[in-house]
């Protein structure tokens with residue numbers, strides 16, 4: 228069950244959501260009510276898993292764990308190695324680089340707004356952030372630290388003990404408390420106000436005219452909003468959009484977990500928030516630029532087997548393509564101050 232956090236009680240999260248305070252004075256209903264009613268604007272409340280309401284101690288512990296390379300067998304790889312805040316919480320690689328610099332099969336998605344995802348991963352195989360957090364630590368290809376060893380290793384670092392005690396009194400240092408703390412930190416990584424948001428809130432010039440035309444195309448001729456909808460620009464669904472493979476082995480995507488034919492080669496619709504910061508694009512990083520992504524949709528995808536019926540050639544003019552790209556670039560939020568922790572030692 229997912230609950231909604233009262234922002235009033237958590238100063239740290241409230242600061243991260245301060246975008247609402249920038250609503251310009253407009254005639255009509257109060258600004259806060261307007262923001263809540265607009266499906267294209269992020270709701271200030273961040274959902275969380277029952278039994279793990281975020282508080283300052285949980286967030287600080289999670290922040291330390293997220294940035295701590297001691298959560299890997301090599302003492303080199305933290306979550307932030309792949310989910311780097313300076314790279315839009317991704318890594319700039321076509322596909323991720325794991326333990327021993329091994330090239331993995333899929334691109335690193337951003338952790339921005341993952342608090343709002345009903346399902347995590349390109350194939351949706353995880354649901355809550357708590358479910359997701361231990362996977363990369365234990366995986367031999369990623370952080371390569373067996374989870375029982377992780378608990379022993381963290382327990383031997385004196386600086387962590389008071390942090391766990393403050394965050395989860397009487398629960399101890401365990402796989403569960405590690406996962407809960409990391410998830411609490413991730414719930415602070417939310418999108419900030421972008422030119423698009425300010426334009427929605429009534430600042431007519433916050434977004435260029437080209438970007439405004441792009442938004443109209445996004446909802447109209449280009450039909451992007453069919454899948455990239457709402458404040459997080461995703462329907463949280465899975466679609467095969469005809470992305471060509473870069474290797475001999477075929478990635479079946481969602482089909483590996485739900486054997487329904489339409490899900491063969493289908494991947495989760497990713498958020499487009501801060502999309503300009505997270506090139507390359509797609510589950511396999513096949514495109515280096517947003518222009519290449521728009522060309523992909525314009526030609527109706529590449530692989531036709533099991534292609535979504537909603538992917539068809541669009542017949543966009545060069546100007547229309549540029550407008551769509553300008554619109555997507557207007558989804559980059561004001562840079563958030565990311566506090567990198569001093570790691571606990573002794």
Ligand code: HEC
Nearest residue numbers: 306309323324325333334335336341347348349350363369
């Ligand atoms: C080696 C690089 C790497 C490391 C280290 C890593 N991740 Fe990831 N992360 C990925 C990749 C790649 C995926 C997508 C994998 C897939 O879909 O099969 C992913 C997916 C995710 C997602 C799902 C995002 C979404 O939109 O579906 C979350 C959340 C996440 N990682 C959090 C973490 C946390 C927390 C840690 C540390 C405990 C971590 N990751 C460590 C590469 C990494």
Ligand code: HEC
Nearest residue numbers: 449451454466470494495496497508509510520524535537
């Ligand atoms: C039928 C649903 C659907 C439609 C329509 C659609 N998309 Fe997508 N989009 C997806 C899915 C699913 C992916 C991930 C596909 C993959 O990696 O194989 C994606 C990926 C992307 C990405 C890469 C995101 C990233 O983080 O790698 C961008 C950018 C994008 N779409 C923009 C658009 C634009 C612009 C349009 C309209 C021209 C559009 N999409 C239409 C479903 C859709």
